[in-house]
Every structure is written in C-alpha cells, then in structure tokens.
Amino acid sequence: MADTAVLVIDVLVTGADDTLYKQDPAEAALVSHAVKVVEAARKAGLPVFFLCDQHIPGVDRELELWGAHGIKGDARPNPEFHAGTSDLDFIVPKRRYSGFFGTDLDLTLRELGVKRLLAVGEDSNICVLHTLADAWNLGYETTVVSDATRTFLVGTQEGALEHMQKCFGTKVATTDEVVADLA
Numbered sequence: 294m295a296d297t298a299v300l301v302i303d304v305l306v307t308g309a310d311d312t313l314y315k316q317d318p319a320e321a322a323l324v325s326h327a328v329k330v331v332e333a334a335r336k337a338g339l340p341v342f343f344l345c346d347q348h349i350p351g352v353d354r355e356l357e358l359w360g361a362h363g364i365k366g367d368a369r370p371n372p373e374f375h376a377g378t379s380d381l382d383f384i385v386p387k388r389r390y391s392g393f394f395g396t397d398l399d400l401t402l403r404e405l406g407v408k409r410l411l412a413v414g415e416d417s418n419i420c421v422l423h424t425l426a427d428a429w430n431l432g433y434e435t436t437v438v439s440d441a442t443r444t445f446l447v448g449t450q451e452g453a454l455e456h457m458q459k460c461f462g463t464k465v466a467t468t469d470e471v472v473a474d475l476a
C-alpha cells in the first residue's frame with residue numbers, strides 16, 4: 294500500500310457562526326472512525342491530506358447556497374487528528390466541493406507516487422462525492438470508508454455510496470477493514 298494516501302475531507306472545527314459544521318453525535322462517531330484510519334495510515338508511513346473548506350466571504354459562490362461555513366481563517370482540521378504533526382501530513386485549503394479543483398492536491402499526490410486514495414469525511418453527497426469524481430477522472434483508484442463518512446445536507450449515505458461505487462468504481466470498506474489492511 295505504499296502508493297496509497299488518505300484524504301480527510303472537511304472534518305473541521307469552526308466558529309459558532311458556522312451554518313454547517315456543528316458538533317453532534319453523528320459527527321463524533323465519524324471523527325472517532327476517521328481518527329483510527331489516520332492513525333493506521335501514519336503507522337504505515339502513508340501521507341494524509343486534510344482537505345479543508347477555506348471560503349472567502351463575499352466571493353465564494355458556495356456560500357450563496359449553504360450560508361457562511363468553513364470560512365477562511367476560522368475553519369481548521371478537527372484537533373483530534375493532530376493535523377500537521379507528521380512530515381507526511383498535508384493541509385490543503387479548498388474553496389469548492391472537490392479537493393482537486395483549484396488546489397495542488399493532484400500535483401502533490403503524483404510527486405509522492407500515489408495511485409490509491411482512501412477517503413473519509415463529509416458530506417458524502419457533496420465534497421466527498423465531488424472529490425472522488427475528480428479522483429476517478431484523474432485516474433486514481435478510490436476507497437471510501439463507509440463509517441468514517443456521513444451525509445447530512447442532501448440525499449442519503451446509501452445513495453452516495455452507491456453512486457461512488459457505480460460511477461467511479463470506488464470500493465466501500467469499513468474502518469475496521471481499512472485499519473486491518475494498513476496493519
């Protein structure tokens with residue numbers, strides 16, 4: 294699995310005025326599973342990319358649809374990840390749904406020789422889905438960790454997972470399966 298990286302998509306903490314990223318029991322469960330995946334990846338010596346909304350008020354079109362969320366300077370990776378503490382941690386600010394659009398994610402992955410991506414995060418039907426669509430278009434193999442992702446804005450988790458499987462050939466695995474594979 295040396296050619297594998299983990300994408301942590303929008304698992305953020307933000308300020309009180311944020312309209313989307315709220316701490317609740319479903320978020321806590323997602324974070325718990327995602328942290329296990331990140332810890333296993335670090336133990337295996339794999340790179341971990343934290344894709345983080347960094348929207349610019351008055352500029353970013355996404356804010357018109359979803360309200361003020363993931364604001365630049367206010368949103369950051371959930372502290373339970375200890376993002377940035379490993380030499381193989383990369384924090385990638387993004388202003389659109391996909392972690393590839395307008396970022397250097399693809400360039401960095403290619404420079405590291407990555408061909409396979411493990412995805413955790415939220416929202417499964419929006420940012421995870423669009424990131425994995427771009428990954429597929431760029432030729433990456435993808436796995437989504439079903440219990441380390443969640444849908445809370447649009448559609449269902451099952452629908453998102455089915456879409457990823459059928460349209461992008463994404464494999465679906467659980468945290469326990471991924472952690473075992475990385476051991």
